[in-house]
Amino acid sequence: MAKRVIVIGSGIIGASIAYHLAKAGAEVTVIEAGEPGGVATRASWAWINASWGNPEPYFELRVRSIEHWHKMQSEIPGLAINWCGGLIWDLPPDELEAYAAERAKWGEPLRRVDRGEILAIEPNLTTVPEFGYFAPGEGMLEPLAATLALLEAAKALGAEVLAETPVKWLAEEHGRVVGVMTDVGVIHADETVVAAGVNTAPLLDSVGLTLKMSAPAGLLAHSKPAPKLLNGLVMTPGLHIRQTAEGRIVAGTDFAGADPEGNAEFMASDLQAKVEAMVQGAEGLGLDFYTVGYRPTPADGFSAIGRPHSKNGLYLVVTHSGVTLAAALGLFAANELLTGTRDPLLATFSPDRPSLT
Template sequence: MSTNEQRIVIVGGGIVGLSIALGLARRGVQVTVLEAQTLGSGTTSTSYAWINANGKEPHSYYAINRAGIEAHRAFATEATGGGQWFFGTGHLEIAADASHEQDLRHRAEALARRGYQVQELSPEQAAALEPGLNLPESPRAIMYFPEEGHVYPLLYVAEVAHRLRAAGGKIVEGATVVGFDSAGGGVVVRTQDGGSYPADRVVLASGGRTGEVAELGGGTVPMARFTEPGDVTVGYLARTNALPVKLARLVTTPWLNARPEGGGRLVIQALDLDATAEPGNVPGLDSELAEQFLTRLRSILPASSGARIDQLLVGQRVMPADGKTIASPVPGAEWMYAVATHSGVTLAPFLGRAVSGELLDEPEPLLEDFRLSRFTQGVPAEPPRGPRKPGEQ
C-alpha cells in the first residue's frame, strides 16, 4: 500500500496527537484527528508547558526530551516571525536550603556531563538577568539553564492544526470514540455521534484516557488513575491578571514556580500545595489556596502587589502506570499504536516526527526503551509518587 493510500486515525486532538497527525500528513497519509471536545482542551490546556530535559532519567528519557527541545526550536524557525508560541529564554532555579542545593547541584553536574548548558550564577548575575525578582538574602545556589524555555500550548496547537489542514488532514471535534470494529485488514472507529471512520492504523493519543480507549479495541495500555487528593495524576495551576512585572523566563524557587504567559500575565504553580488537588473540586478564586498562591508570588516578585488569580484549575497529568513514557504498538491489536507521556509538551514535535516514521515502518531507535513490552513482567503495584521537590514537574 502506498503512503497516500494509507488511512490513519488519531484519537486525541491535544499537542501530541496533532503533532503526530501533522507528521503523517506531510508524508502523504490520509489522516483524521478525532477529538472528544475541542482541540487542546484536555491536558494540553492545563500544562505548565516547561520545555526541558532537566532531571529526566534514565538516559533514554533524557535523550528524547533533549530531542524534544531541539525539535521545538526547529519547528519554530519554520514559522514567519520565528514561532510566536515558543520562548527559548531559559530557566533560572534558586535553592535556599541545603537539601535543595544538593539536589540542584547533583542535577546540574549530571546535565553538564551530558553537554547540557548549565551556568551557576552569583546573586548579582541573577539580579541582572531577572531584575524584577526578589532573591533570598543568602541563596545556597542559583543555576541558569539557557537551553530550556516554555511554550504557549494553545498557540502551538493552533499552528499545528493550521498546517495539518493545509496538508490535507481532517480534524473532527466533539467526536468521542466509543468502539472499534474490524473491517477487512483494518478497523472502523466509531464515535458517540454515530460517526464511523475507516482506518488501516489507529494512534491513541488520548492523554489520561488512553488506557480506557485501548480497552475498547481489546488492547491494554497501563495508566495511573486518580485515587486520592494530591496523587501523581493531579496538580494545581494558576493564572494571574496582567501585571507590570518584569519576568522574561521560567523561575523556580522553593516557594513558587512562575513563568510569563503573555500580556503581563503569569502562570504559577507550587508543587507542595498539590497535596489537596482533586478533579472536580477546584477551590474558588477567593479561597485560602488562591491567597497562598498570591502571598508566595508577591514574595518573589514585589511588583505583583496588584495580582489576583484569574484562573485556578486542577490539571490532570498523563502518567503511565510506571511513570515512564509509552510510545509503542499495542500487543494484541496490531492496528493500534499508543502514545502517553507526562512530558507531552516537551516531546510533541519530536514525537510528531518519530511516531509518524514508525507508523510508516521507519523505527526510531530513541523510542526503544518506551515499548509496552516492558509491562510483561507486571505493572508496578503502585504508581510513582507525585513530584514535591522544587524544580520537579
C-alpha cells in the first residue's frame, strides 16, 4: 500500500518534496494556508548557486542540488531555469581572490575576468572594476512559476493540493504525529512533512518540540518591464541585480534582499535609482513595486532536515537558500521518508544539532 504523506507548505521546498514523493509512488497531499506557491518563495531573488560564503559541507549540498536541478529540468518541461552564470565582485579584492582560491580547491573553479571580459558578458554595465570572477554554472529561475510547475508535475503524478487550508496544529496520538488539524478536522497521514517556512516553529511547538530559527526580512525592488538589458546575475558591492523573464530588473543590497527597517518605500526607490545609474538603458525606467520576504532560517544559518527528536511520523525541512537547495532536499526527503535511507550529505544538517535545540 502506498504511504500517505502530508506536506505542509507549497513553497519551492514543499513543491519539490511533493513532486519527488509522488514520483516515487507515495499518496501525497500538499496543504497550504494561502495560495499555492507559498510566501517566502514569491519574494526570493531566485539565484541558484554554490559560490557564496558557505563552509564546505553546505557548498557540497548546494553543488549536488544544482546537478539535480538539471535533471529535473529535463523531466519537467515547464521548469524554466536560465543557466546564465553570475558575475561577482562583491568583496574587497584580497577577499575576492581568497574566496576564488577556496572554491577552486573545492572543485568549483571561478573564471577571473578583467574589465573588458566583464563588459563582454554584461555590455550595459556603466561601472565595472579592474577584475571580478564569473561563475558559469550559476542560474536563476522565476520562483513562483517554477514552484507552480513543480506542483503541477506532482498533481500529474496523483498528488492533491489543498490551498487556503491553514493547519492549526499537528495531530498526535500515543507520541506519534498522525496528521494535521484543519478547519475541517483532522487529515490523517502516515508521515507529515513540515516545510512551512516561518510557520515551522509554531507547528513544532504544538507537539512540544523546539527549533531555534529566525525570519529576517529582505526587500527587493522590481523595476517596470524593459527590453533585455542584463544577460545574467550581477553581484556588486551593495547592489545585486538580475533581469526576469518578463523584463523587470530585480535588485537588492545583497541576494537575500535588504532589511527595510520600517522604511521600505524609500529603500526600494533608492535601489531603483542605483539600478538606473548602473545599467545603461535603464535610465528613467522606474520602480514598479517592491517585495518584502521573510526568510525562514535555522538559528545557525544552515538547513535543518530530518526527524526532530526522532519523532515518529514527523519530518522537517527548513532552510534559507530554498531556491538553490529545493531540488536536492526534495529528493533526499522523499528517499528518507519512503526507504529510511538518509543521504550522507545530510550528516551535518540534523534538526537536533545543539545550535538549534
